[in-house]
Amino acid sequence: xxxxxxxxxxxxxxxxxxxxxxxxxxxxxxxxxxxxxxxxxxxxxxxxxxxxxxxxxxxxxxxxxxxxxxxxxxxxxxxxxxxxxxxxxxxxxxxxxxxxxxxxxxxxxxxxxxxxxxxxxxxxxxxxxxxxxxxxxxxxxxxxxxxxxxxxxxxxxxxxxxxxxxxxxxxxxxxxxxxxxxxxx
Amino acid sequence: xxxxxxxxxxxxxxxxxxxxxxxxxxxxxxxxxxxxxxxxxxxxxxxxxxxxxxxxxxxxxxxxxxxxxxxxxxxxxxxxxxxxxxxxxxxxxxxxxxxxxxxxxxxxxxxxxxxxxxxxxxxxxxxxxxxxxxxxxxxxxxxxxxxxxxxxxxxxxxxxxxxxxxxxxxxxxxxxxxxxxxxxxxxxxxxxxxxxxxxxxxxxxxxxxx
Numbered sequence: 334x335x336x337x338x339x340x341x342x343x344x345x346x347x348x349x350x351x352x353x354x355x356x357x358x359x360x361x362x363x364x365x366x367x368x369x370x371x372x373x374x375x376x377x378x379x380x381x382x383x384x385x386x387x388x389x390x391x392x393x394x395x396x397x398x399x400x401x402x403x404x405x406x407x408x409x410x411x412x413x414x415x416x417x418x419x420x421x422x423x424x425x426x427x428x429x430x431x432x433x434x435x436x437x438x439x440x441x442x443x444x445x446x447x448x449x450x451x452x453x454x455x456x457x458x459x460x461x462x463x464x465x466x467x468x469x470x471x472x473x474x475x476x477x478x479x480x481x482x483x484x485x486x487x488x489x490x491x492x493x494x495x496x497x498x499x500x501x502x503x504x505x506x507x508x509x510x511x512x513x514x515x516x517x518x
Numbered sequence: 519x520x521x522x523x524x525x526x527x528x529x530x531x532x533x534x535x536x537x538x539x540x541x542x543x544x545x546x547x548x549x550x551x552x553x554x555x556x557x558x559x560x561x562x563x564x565x566x567x568x569x570x571x572x573x574x575x576x577x578x579x580x581x582x583x584x585x586x587x588x589x590x591x592x593x594x595x596x597x598x599x600x601x602x603x604x605x606x607x608x609x610x611x612x613x614x615x616x617x618x619x620x621x622x623x624x625x626x627x628x629x630x631x632x633x634x635x636x637x638x639x640x641x642x643x644x645x646x647x648x649x650x651x652x653x654x655x656x657x658x659x660x661x662x663x664x665x666x667x668x669x670x671x672x673x674x675x676x677x678x679x680x681x682x683x684x685x686x687x688x689x690x691x692x693x694x695x696x697x698x699x700x701x702x703x704x705x706x707x708x709x710x711x712x713x714x715x716x717x718x719x720x721x722x723x724x725x726x727x728x
Contacts, residue, residue, distance in 0.1 A: 338721070338725050339722075341721070342718050342721045342722045343718075345714050345715075345717050346718035346719065346722070348718075349711050349712070349713075349714030349715030349717075350715070351711075352707050352708075352711030352714060353708070353711035355711070356708040356711055359700060359703060359704045359707065379547075379585065380549075399550070405696035407696060407698065413696070416549060416550060430695070430698050431698060432700070433699045438698070471697075472694050472695075473695070474694065474695060476695070488695065488696075489698045489699070490698040490699030491699075494699075495697075495699025495700070495701045498695050
């Protein structure tokens with residue numbers, strides 16, 4: 334009986350340590366430095382490749398994602414681009430989202446209207462100006478609805494226990510779409 | 519000892535006898551028809567079309583997009599709004615084993631693409647369904663960035679499949695926005711860890727005292 338009690342105690346303490354380590358990893362994941370963006374050699378990328386928000390120091394890769402099985406795919410390595418929405422720079426509402434971790438979009442709530450957002454797709458760059466900032470509930474999906482203008486909606490979690498969404502709506506700059514200069518070989 | 523040996527031999531024999539060699543195939547990525555990409559190869563605003571793997575004929579709008587040298591996407595939207603996406607992959611460079619692996623995963627093998635308006639090379643093709651707007655009118659839409667009723671970037675009135683509205687993520691059918699934070703998970707894990715540790719330590723102390 335004594336032996337059994339000792340075993341149970343040991344299992345409880347060991348499990349406690351395992352979960353403690355797990356929670357530490359989850360915290361570390363939020364702060365771990367992201368891999369630097371590498372210069373993409375693909376000049377005709379199908380999907381947008383990177384996003385920059387100079388005012389808050391964000392420069393992250395874009396990972397295409399889907400909405401499948403009633404769930405949004407998310408990434409720990411950058412910003413997710415909802416591939417079922419229009420490409421940034423084309424008419425409609427391009428939707429992106431990312432974790433609110435300090436190493437991803439944690440600083441998004443510091444953004445201000447008028448700030449610049451740059452989206453790169455291969456050698457094409459599209460500039461957007463932040464027009465609206467809003468905090469909505471997680472069920473307010475209207476922010477993802479399509480529009481007749483050219484806009485980018487990017488959001489991340491905010492609020493108590495990440496129950497809200499901090500939504501930034503940016504409208505495309507006139508004469509925005511341009512090509513990066515070709516690299517000399 | 520003898521039994522253990524023969525059990526091991528039996529397990530190994532079964533593993534080698536039943537296990538098929540794995541022929542890894544890296545399937546290229548195909549964009550969805552609700553957000554079509556690539557260069558339009560052919561586009562029909564209406565008509566009767568065939569879908570690989572099916573003997574039926576389908577009436578509606580059809581467009582084929584060239585994604586790369588080896589891949590294409592066919593986006594068909596029927597008159598009742600049922601879309602079928604066919605991903606085409608040139609199988610010229612694939613081995614027979616790789617083709618067989620793909621066939622087991624539901625791909626169709628097409629000996630020559632010429633019957634489908636493609637190169638004379640063999641192809642593998644895979645179908646999936648999606649929702650699109652009725653084909654009676656071209657509505658433009660999110661996939662192609664047009665709002666003038668054209669969807670393939672042409673001015674000759676021929677519409678492409680890209681005009682379908684996105685049904686799902688952007689029309690409010692989604693019940694919530696993406697979950698982009700993990701504070702509840704971290705807090706839950708931490709409190710579980712704390713609870714287990716406290717319980718374990720308290721029990722240990724109690725048993726030592728006893």
